Amino acid sequence: xxxxxxxxxxxxxxxxxxxxxxxxxxxxxxxxxxxxxxxxxxxxxxxxxxxxxxxxxxxxxxxxxxxxxxxxxxxxxxxxxxxxxxxxxxxxxxxxxxxxxxxxxxxxxxxxxxxxxxxxxxxxxxxxxxxxxxxxxxxxxxxxxxxxxxxxxxxxxxxxxxxxxxxxxxxxxxxxxxxxxxxxxxxxxxxxxxxxxxxxxxxxxxxxxxxxxxxxxxxxxxxxxxxxxxxxxxxxxxxxxxxxxxxxxx
Amino acid sequence: xxxxxxxxxxxxxxxxxxxxxxxxxxxxxxxxxxxxxxxxxxxxxxxxxxxxxxxxxxxxxxxxxxxxxxxxxxxxxxxxxxxxxxxxxxxxxxxxxxxxxxxxxxxxxxxxxxxxxxxxxxxxxxxxxxxxxxxxxxxxxxxxxxxxxxxxxxxxxxxxxxxxxxxxxxxxxxxxxxxxxxxxxxxxxxxxxxxxxxxxxxxxxxxxxxxxxxxxxxxxxxxxxxxxxxxxxxxxxxxxxxxxxxxxxx
Numbered sequence: 001x002x003x004x005x006x007x008x009x010x011x012x013x014x015x016x017x018x019x020x021x022x023x024x025x026x027x028x029x030x031x032x033x034x035x036x037x038x039x040x041x042x043x044x045x046x047x048x049x050x051x052x053x054x055x056x057x058x059x060x061x062x063x064x065x066x067x068x069x070x071x072x073x074x075x076x077x078x079x080x081x082x083x084x085x086x087x088x089x090x091x092x093x094x095x096x097x098x099x100x101x102x103x104x105x106x107x108x109x110x111x112x113x114x115x116x117x118x119x120x121x122x123x124x125x126x127x128x129x130x131x132x133x134x135x136x137x138x139x140x141x142x143x144x145x146x147x148x149x150x151x152x153x154x155x156x157x158x159x160x161x162x163x164x165x166x167x168x169x170x171x172x173x174x175x176x177x178x179x180x181x182x183x184x185x186x187x188x189x190x191x192x193x194x195x196x197x198x199x200x201x202x203x204x205x206x207x208x209x210x211x212x213x214x215x216x217x218x219x220x221x222x223x224x225x226x227x228x229x230x231x232x233x234x235x236x237x238x239x240x241x242x243x244x245x246x247x248x249x250x
Numbered sequence: 251x252x253x254x255x256x257x258x259x260x261x262x263x264x265x266x267x268x269x270x271x272x273x274x275x276x277x278x279x280x281x282x283x284x285x286x287x288x289x290x291x292x293x294x295x296x297x298x299x300x301x302x303x304x305x306x307x308x309x310x311x312x313x314x315x316x317x318x319x320x321x322x323x324x325x326x327x328x329x330x331x332x333x334x335x336x337x338x339x340x341x342x343x344x345x346x347x348x349x350x351x352x353x354x355x356x357x358x359x360x361x362x363x364x365x366x367x368x369x370x371x372x373x374x375x376x377x378x379x380x381x382x383x384x385x386x387x388x389x390x391x392x393x394x395x396x397x398x399x400x401x402x403x404x405x406x407x408x409x410x411x412x413x414x415x416x417x418x419x420x421x422x423x424x425x426x427x428x429x430x431x432x433x434x435x436x437x438x439x440x441x442x443x444x445x446x447x448x449x450x451x452x453x454x455x456x457x458x459x460x461x462x463x464x465x466x467x468x469x470x471x472x473x474x475x476x477x478x479x480x481x482x483x484x485x486x487x488x489x490x491x492x493x494x495x496x497x498x499x500x
Contacts, residue, residue: 001460005474006252091498098498106411115445156447160410160499161356162418162490164428164448166455178414195365197406197458198414205416205455208447209475210251224255225459240412248341248348249410249499 003224006031007210011219014043016050021139024219029144035226037150038140039207041218042170043116043123045132045153051124052117053081070095078114081122085110090250101125104241105170107157129153129171130236137173137233150174150229153237154204160249167208169200169237175228176200177239199228200237253474256281257460261469264293266300271389274469279394285476287400288390289457291468292420293366293373295382295403301374302367303331320345328364331372335360340500351375354491355420357407379403379421380486387423387483400424400479403487404454410499417458419450419487425478426450427489449478450487 008028014020024038032038046052060068060076064083068076072095079097083089086099090106099110103125111125126132133151141147153171158164169177181195207220244250258278264270274288282288296302310318310326314333318326322345329347333339336349340356349360353375361375376382383401391397403421408414419427431445457470494500 002254002256003456003460004252004254005456093498096498156445159448159492161492161497162448162451163492164446164451164490166416166448166451168412195406196414198409198412198416199459201412201414201416202455202458205452206253206255206459208452209449209456210253240414242409242411242413247411248343248346 001224003206003222005206005210005220005222008219008221011044014047016047016052018048020044020048021136021143024136025140025143028219028221031221031223032140032144032146032149033223034146034148035223035229036146037152037175037203037222037225037229038136039152039154039167039203039220039222040133040136041167041211042111042125042129042153042155043113044218045126045129045136045171046123049126049132051126053122053124055081055120055122067092067097073114078112078122081124082110082112085112085124103129103170103238104244105155105157107155111155111170125155125170126153130173130238131171133171133173133236134233148174148229148231150225152200152203152207154207156208167204167211169198169204169240172200172237173233174230175203175225176230176234177237179228198240200240251474253456253472255456255460255470255472258469258471261294264297266297266302268298270294270298271386271393274386275390275393278469278471281471281473282390282394282396282399283473284396284398285473285479286396287402287425287453287472287475287479288386289402289404289417289453289470289472290386291417291461292361292375292379292403292405293363294468295376295379295386295421296373299376299382301376303372303374305331305370305372317342317347323364328362328372331374332360332362335362335374353379353420353488355405355407357405361405361420375405375420376403380423380488381421383421383423383486384483398424398479398481400475402450402453402457404457406458417454417461419448419454419490422450422487423483424480425453425475426480426484427487429478448490450490 058077060080064080088100091098137151156165157168308327310330314330338350341348406415407418
């Protein structure tokens with residue numbers, strides 16, 4: 001089995017209201033084919049959807065001002081935006097803010113990022129990244145006539161016990177979030193228990209290998225996963241969020 | 251930029267003392283070339299290195315017996331092996347054991363696994379997976395004359411706040427564990443802070459996309475990462491372990 005992972009070249013800087021599907025369809029024309037998986041960095045989606053906050057418009061609360069004191073940039077307005085995007089601050093330590101976002105993702109800064117953002121602005125995660133993935137998928141299928149396609153929306157997440165970040169799925173459509181091996185057996189016939197490869201996350205991570213973080217190259221096409229791509233949208237990346245009742249690390 | 255990720259076909263079941271490098275060199279002959287990255291599931295390495303415990307030889311302690319009561323298989327001998335491999339039990343809840351291994355990895359069951367293991371046996375992680383990666387790399391380079399090659403040894407790890415598992419690097423040689431963007435800037439010239447893509451983990455995850463967990467197909471070759479492959483072994487995957495002093499989730 002073999003897989004090809006290719007960056008889409010030539011995408012312009014994305015601005016609010018841009019037709020992201022049309023840009024991907026045009027720049028990715030040679031890579032797209034039925035069964036292809038399109039991994040899109042959330043920043044492109046967020047920018048196209050206008051999920052940008054101008055920091056000059058933000059008035060920080062006393063909590064934001066206090067939390068900002070430990071941070072390198074010391075910008076309380078940025079912290080206020082993080083708080084506004086958070087359901088819960090899971091940890092605040094030495095300037096690091098680990099948040100549970102309104103979607104349920106646990107990540108640094110609630111996904112609010114200033115890299116590759118316009119000056120004095122912060123980029124938020126999409127309101128509903130699975131809905132973004134579904135809409136992008138539908139429009140890409142319509143524009144290219146290459147149905148079925150799958151779309152995965154990604155962000156770089158840190159990990160509790162490991163250094164560095166790995167691109168992770170925050171939205172998905174047309175691909176199962178995970179491959180359920182329950183009921184299958186190993187070579188010796190023993191049941192494969194607790195084996196649920198997080199397909200959408202592995203796709204996001206593979207896409208991360210060919211994306212240039214600095215250049216903002218944000219769209220990657222994976223071919224060779226046709227057997228996973230489905231006609232229906234599927235449950236989305238929300239299905240990868242561990243319910244808080246199962247969470248051992250709050 | 252484009253990447254190819256290909257499973258190596260035809261590897262036999264591995265047994266203690268098998269020459270894993272020779273088997274990979276032979277079965278992977280058409281895929282290997284200078285600059286290729288070879289991702290190997292740790293189980294093959296562990297089996298070749300004889301890291302197999304026969305459960306009949308294990309006498310469970312009262313702690314192991316107590317912890318086993320909550321587990322599906324209820325096998326206190328398996329739990330004893332997990333305890334023996336652990337530096338610390340980070341969480342024990344409803345039969346789930348999250349452990350810090352002697353290497354410093356935080357993962358379920360200290361990496362001790364019975365799937366794809368011989369009957370009544372458990373497979374342990376390699377004693378030093380970075381050393382395993384270095385040895386495998388040196389032998390593969392010697393056998394194939396395709397220096398430099400890189401080797402990543404992988405295991406499937408769960409994640410604190412996400413369902414499912416993603417293949418993760420537990421050993422590496424010939425490839426940096428991460429790509430340090432410190433000092434680089436985004437398109438707008440703003441410094442890219444806290445951006446450290448965990449290259450070895452993204453390689454492991456990409457390899458996971460083409461490995462059949464049930465079949466035990468354990469070796470994957472990635473081409474297109476030649477620019478990351480180094481003449482020296484580098485720091486290994488141990489450099490991805492977050493020091494306990496920085497750990498917010500013990």
